[in-house]
Amino acid sequence: MMTDVKKRPSSPPIATSDVRQDLMEHIPVPTIAWSITGREVGFSTGFDSGLEIGGFALVTTREGARLLMQVHEMSVRERESMRLDVNTDALGESASAALNSANVALLMRLVVGSGQVLAEVTESGLVPAAGKGFREAFIETAPGALVRDYLLQGLGSSVGLHVGATAAAHAPALLKAAGFSRHTFMVGQSGSGKTYSLGVLLERLLVDTTLPFIILDPNSDYVHLGTLRPRKEIGPRGGPCIGTAAYRELKVGFEAAGEVVVATANSKEFPLRIHLSDLSLHEQALTLGLDALADGDEYGAFIEAVESLQHLDRFGFDALVEQLEHHHDQWSAVLVQRIRNLRVADWSVWASTEEPSLVARLRGRRGVVLDTGSLDSARERSVVALAVLGQLRRRDTRSPMLLVIDEAHNVLSPDAETDLQKAIVDYGVWVAGEGRKYGIHLVVSTQRPQKIHRNVISQCDNLVLMRMNSLADIDELATIFSYVPRSMIVEARSFVQGEMLVAGPIATPAVRVKVGERWCPEGGADLPTTWAFAR
Numbered sequence: 001m002m003t004d005v006k007k008r009p010s011s012p013p014i015a016t017s018d019v020r021q022d023l024m025e026h027i028p029v030p031t032i033a034w035s036i037t038g039r040e041v042g043f044s045t046g047f048d049s050g051l052e053i054g055g056f057a058l059v060t061t062r063e064g065a066r067l068l069m070q071v072h073e074m075s076v077r078e079r080e081s082m083r084l085d086v087n088t089d090a091l092g093e094s095a096s097a098a099l100n101s102a103n104v105a106l107l108m109r110l111v112v113g114s115g116q117v118l119a120e121v122t123e124s125g126l127v128p129a130a131g132k133g134f135r136e137a138f139i140e141t142a143p144g145a146l147v148r149d150y151l152l153q154g155l156g157s158s159v160g161l162h163v164g165a166t167a168a169a170h171a172p173a174l175l176k177a178a179g180f181s182r183h184t185f186m187v188g189q190s191g192s193g194k195t196y197s198l199g200v201l202l203e204r205l206l207v208d209t210t211l212p213f214i215i216l217d218p219n220s221d222y223v224h225l226g227t228l229r230p231r232k233e234i235g236p237r238g239g240p241c242i243g244t245a246a247y248r249e250l251k252v253g254f255e256a257a258g259e260v261v262v263a264t265a266n267s268k269e270f271p272l273r274i275h276l277s278d279l280s281l282h283e284q285a286l287t288l289g290l291d292a293l294a295d296g297d298e299y300g301a302f303i304e305a306v307e308s309l310q311h312l313d314r315f316g317f318d319a320l321v322e323q324l325e326h327h328h329d330q331w332s333a334v335l336v337q338r339i340r341n342l343r344v345a346d347w348s349v350w351a352s353t354e355e356p357s358l359v360a361r362l363r364g365r366r367g368v369v370l371d372t373g374s375l376d377s378a379r380e381r382s383v384v385a386l387a388v389l390g391q392l393r394r395r396d397t398r399s400p401m402l403l404v405i406d407e408a409h410n411v412l413s414p415d416a417e418t419d420l421q422k423a424i425v426d427y428g429v430w431v432a433g434e435g436r437k438y439g440i441h442l443v444v445s446t447q448r449p450q451k452i453h454r455n456v457i458s459q460c461d462n463l464v465l466m467r468m469n470s471l472a473d474i475d476e477l478a479t480i481f482s483y484v485p486r487s488m489i490v491e492a493r494s495f496v497q498g499e500m501l502v503a504g505p506i507a508t509p510a511v512r513v514k515v516g517e518r519w520c521p522e523g524g525a526d527l528p529t530t531w532a533f534a535r
Contacts, residue, residue, distance in 0.1 A: 055168030179506030188466025226260030258366030273351035389427035409451035462504035
C-alpha cells in the first residue's frame with residue numbers, strides 16, 4: 001500500500017496503518033476460477049479459502065457444471081486494487097487531529113493458483129470431464145465424501161489399502177493394492193516416521209492381499225510383523241482404541257493372512273543361516289575375496305575343489321577345506337590359509353551340513369523377515385543379501401512376490417567399494433530393471449535418494465515421500481518423479497512426523513496422507529535419551 005498524506009506543517013508524522021486497515025477490511029478478495037481447456041484450472045482467492053497444495057477443490061461454473069479438481073500450485077500475489085482520497089474526519093477517534101486527508105493506494109494481497117480437473121460431478125456420480133473451458137466459476141474446498149468417492153472409483157477392481165486419511169479432505173486414504181506390482185521408492189529423513197509408515201503399508205498388504213514377501217530388515221524393525229497387538233493398544237494417538245467388532249474382524253484377517261516367519265541368527269526354529277552351496281561359484285569366490293585374474297592360481301584351485309563337491313546336495317566351508325587339504329598342492333594350501341586368515345568359515349551365517357538352509361526354506365512362505373540386524377558383521381549381512389538376490393536372479397518361476405529392502409543405502413549404494421558389494425548392487429539393478437518379468441516387485445526404503453543407485457530409483461514408478469529438508473534431495477526426486485507436481489514434492493519440507501506424499505500407480509492422483517495406526521508391535525527402538533534430563 002502506498003499513501004500520500006496531507007498534514008499540518010507543525011504536526012509530527014503520523015502513521016496511517018489504522019486508516020489502511022479500516023479500508024482493507026471492507027474490500028473483499030474475489031474468489032474466482034477459470035479454464036481455457038477445461039482440464040487445467042486457474043484461480044484466485046483469499047487467505048481463508050481453505051485450499052492447499054495437493055488438496056481437492058470443487059469448481060462450479062456459471063452454467064452449473066461441477067468439477068472436482070486437485071490443487072497443484074499456490075502462491076501469494078500483491079496488486080494495486082484502487083486509490084482513494086480519504087477524509088480522516090470521517091474516521092473519528094482512530095485518526096489524529098494532525099491528519100487532514102490521505103490519498104491511499106490499496107495493495108491487495110491474494111492467493112493465486114492452478115490445478116487439474118479430475119472428474120465432473122453429476123447426479124449419477126463422477127464421470128470424465130468434458131474438457132470445456134469456462135470464463136468464470138466459483139471454487140471451494142471439496143467435501144470429504146466427494147474425495148472418498150473419487151478415490152474409491154480409482155481403485156477399480158483392486159483392493160484398497162486403508163493406510164490413514166488424506167491430509168486435505170480428511171477422507172480415508174486408500175492405496176491401490178494392484179499398484180504394488182510396480183516398484184516403489186520410499187524415502188524420508190531420520191525422524192520422519194518412515195519405519196512406522198512402512199510397517200503400516202506392510203501390515204495392510206499382509207491382511208488385505210495374498211502377495212508373498214521377503215523383507216531384508218537390518219535394524220530388526222519388522223520382527224513382530226504378523227503378531228496382532230492387544231485391542232487396547234490399537235488406535236490413533238490420543239484417541240480411542242479400536243472397537244471390539246472391528247478388532248475381531250482384524251484378528252480374523254490376520255489368521256487368514258498366513259504365517260510370517262522371522263529368521264534371526266540365534267533362532268532355533270528359523271535360523272538365519274545358509275550353506276556355501278546356496279551361492280553360485282562366482283558368489284562363493286566373492287565371499288572369499290577371490291579375483292579370477294589377480295588371484296588366478298588360487299582361483300583355479302578353488303574351482304577344482306568346488307567342482308569335486310558338486311555331487312553333494314549341500315556343502316559348507318568344512319567340506320571345502322577338507323577337499324582342499326586332500327589336494328596337497330601349493331595353491332590349495334594358500335587358499336586354505338586365506339579362509340583361516342579371513343575367519344570367514346567362523347561366521348554365524350553358515351549353516352551346518354545337517355541343518356536346512358534359509359534359502360531352501362524361503363519357498364512357499366507367505367512372509368519372511370530376514371533379521372539381518374541380528375548378525376555380527378556387515379560382511380555377513382552382505383552375504384545374506386547376495387544369497388537372496390542371487391536366488392531371485394536365478395529363480396525359474398514367475399509367481400509374484402514382494403521384495404522389501406529397508407535401509408537400502410546399505411545394500412544398493414552407488415558408491416559400493418568391494419567386489420562383493422558391487423555384485424549385490426548389480427543384482428539389485430537387475431531386479432529393478434528385469435524383475436517384474438519374473439513377478440518380483442520391489443520396495444526400496446532409505447533416508448536419502450542420492451545414496452541409492454540411480455538405475456534402481458529410475459525403475460520405481462511409485463513414490464512414498466516423507467519429510468525431507470535437503471534441497472538437493474528434493475531436486476533429485478522432482479527430476480526422477482517428474483510426473484508429480486514439483487510443488488507437491490517441495491511440500492515435504494514441511495511435513496510432520498507420519499505424513500507422506502504417495503504417488504504413482506498406487507495413488508492416482510498423488511495424495512498427501514496422514515498415516516494410520518500400526519496393528520503389530522514395533523521392532524527396533526531408538527536408544528533412550530535419559531542423558532538429556534536433569535539429574
